[in-house]
Amino acid sequence: MDPSEVEFLAEKEMVKIIPNFSLDKIYLIGGDLGPFNPGLSVGVPLWLALNLKQRQKCRIVPPEWMDVEKLEEIRELERREDTFTPVPSPYYMELTKLLLNHASDNIPKADEIRTLVKDIWDTRIAKLRLSADSFINQQEAHAKLDNLTLMEINTTRTFLLDSLNCMYKLRSNLMPGASKGKSSMDF
Amino acid sequence: MSDVLSDAGSDSSGRQDEDVMTPAELIAKLEEAWLNEKFSPELLENKSELVECVMEQLTHMEANLQRTRKGDMKASVHRMEIDRIRFVLSSYLRSRLQKIEKFFPHVLEKEKSRAQGDPSFLSPEEFAFAKEYFANTETYLKAVALKHMPPNLQSVDMQKAVPEPCLDSFVFLRVKERQDNIMVEPETDDQREYVVDLEEGSQHLMRYKTIAPLVSSGAVQLI
Numbered sequence: 001m002d003p004s005e006v007e008f009l010a011e012k013e014m015v016k017i018i019p020n021f022s023l024d025k026i027y028l029i030g031g032d033l034g035p036f037n038p039g040l041s042v043g044v045p046l047w048l049a050l051n052l053k054q055r056q057k058c059r060i061v062p063p064e065w066m067d068v069e070k071l072e073e074i075r076e077l078e079r080r081e082d083t084f085t086p087v088p089s090p091y092y093m094e095l096t097k098l099l100l101n102h103a104s105d106n107i108p109k110a111d112e113i114r115t116l117v118k119d120i121w122d123t124r125i126a127k128l129r130l131s132a133d134s135f136i137n138q139q140e141a142h143a144k145l146d147n148l149t150l151m152e153i154n155t156t157r158t159f160l161l162d163s164l165n166c167m168y169k170l171r172s173n174l175m176p177g178a179s180k181g182k183s184s185m186d187f
Numbered sequence: 188m189s190d191v192l193s194d195a196g197s198d199s200s201g202r203q204d205e206d207v208m209t210p211a212e213l214i215a216k217l218e219e220a221w222l223n224e225k226f227s228p229e230l231l232e233n234k235s236e237l238v239e240c241v242m243e244q245l246t247h248m249e250a251n252l253q254r255t256r257k258g259d260m261k262a263s264v265h266r267m268e269i270d271r272i273r274f275v276l277s278s279y280l281r282s283r284l285q286k287i288e289k290f291f292p293h294v295l296e297k298e299k300s301r302a303q304g305d306p307s308f309l310s311p312e313e314f315a316f317a318k319e320y321f322a323n324t325e326t327y328l329k330a331v332a333l334k335h336m337p338p339n340l341q342s343v344d345m346q347k348a349v350p351e352p353c354l355d356s357f358v359f360l361r362v363k364e365r366q367d368n369i370m371v372e373p374e375t376d377d378q379r380e381y382v383v384d385l386e387e388g389s390q391h392l393m394r395y396k397t398i399a400p401l402v403s404s405g406a407v408q409l410i
Contacts, residue, residue, distance in 0.1 A: 008271075026265070029269075030211050030214050030268060033264075047271065144390070161357050171374065
C-alpha cells in the first residue's frame with residue numbers, strides 16, 4: 001500500500017475547526033456536517049479541514065493529544081516499555097504531518113511537537129524492526145500487533161510479507177510431496 | 188439550493204429497502220471491501236450490489252450538482268467527497284481486474300464449477316473480460332510460439348501454465364468479531380500446531396489460508 005493511500009484513510013479522521021464563514025448543514029454521502037457559524041467550533045473530516053484552511057476559511061483546533069507535555073509522557077512510556085504502547089490516535093503520524101504542514105500557525109510549539117512525534121515514531125519503528133527480526137528468526141507462524149498503527153505496519157509490509165512468503169516456499173519445497181509446485185514466485 | 192443538495196441524503200435511505208443501510212454505512216462497507224481486496228492474495232467474492240449502490244449515490248449526487256450552478260461552497264465540498272469515493276471505487280475495481288489478469292484460468296475455472304445457488308465471484312462484465320483475456324492470450328501464444336512447435340506440442344494447458352494464487356501468504360488483519368480457537372499451523376517440523384483466540388479489536392499477522400473464511404464473512408478486516 002502506498003503511504004499516500006494510508007494518508008487518504010487518515011484524512012477521514014474528524015478534527016475541530018473554527019470557521020470564519022457561515023453555511024447551513026451539508027448533507028454529504030458520508031454523513032451530515034455543520035451548520036457552520038463564524039467563531040463556533042464544528043467537527044469536520046480532516047480532508048475538508050485542510051481544504052478550508054488552505055482557502056483561509058477556518059482555523060484548525062489541534063487535537064487534545066497534540067500537546068507538549070502529553071507527548072513527552074508518551075515518549076517516555078514508549079522508551080521504557082519493550083512492547084508497543086497505546087498511541088494517542090491510530091493516525092498520529094499522518095495527523096501530525098498534515099496539521100503541522102498546513103496549520104502550524106494554529107498549533108502552539110509546533111517544532112517541539114514535530115520533534116516529539118518523530119522521537120516516538122523512531123522508537124516504535126526500532127521496536128518493530130527488532131520484533132520482525134525475532135519473528136523471522138524463530139520462524140513463528142503468528143504474531144499479535146495490537147498497538148501498531150497502519151503507517152508503521154505499512155513501512156515493513158512489502159518487505160516482511162514478501163520475505164515470509166519466499167521463506168515459506170523454500171521450506172515447503174524441501175518437504176517431500178508437500179507442495180505440488182503450483183504456487184508462483186514473484187520477483 | 189440547499190434543498191436540492193439535501194435531497195441526496197434523505198432520498199436514498201428510502202430507496203434502499205434491500206440493503207437497509209445508510210449511505211455512510213455503504214461507503215464504509217466499500218472501503219472495507221477495497222482494503223480486503225487489496226491485501227488478499229486471491230480474488231474475493233464479487234460485491235456487485237455494493238458497487239451498484241455506490242454508483243447510484245454518486246450519479247444522484249452529480250445530477251444534483253449539475254442543477255446547482257451557484258452555491259460554490261457547498262458544491263465544492265460535495266465534489267471533493269465524490270472524488271474521494273470515486274477513488275476508492277476505481278481502486279477496488281482495478282485491484283480486482285489485476286487479480287483476474289494474474290490468475291485468469293483459475294478464476295474462470297472457479298466460476299464454471301460453482302453451484303447454481305452460490306454467489307458469483309465475477310460480475311458479468313468481469314466474466315466477459317476474463318474470457319476475452321483468456322482467448323487473447325491463447326491466440327497470442329499460438330501465433331508467437333506454438334504454431335512453430337512440432338505438431339504434438341502445439342497446445343498449452345493454461346491451468347498448469349499460470350500459477351495459482353498463493354493462499355499461504357501472510358497477511359495483516361484486524362479482528363472485528365471475536366473468534367476462538369483459530370488453528371495456527373507450524374512453520375517448521377519441530378513445532379506443533381496451536382490455537383489462538385482472536386479478540387475483538389486486536390491486530391495479527393498470520394497466514395491467509397486459516398482466516399480466509401473469516402474475511403468473506405466479515406469477521407476480520409485485512410489491513
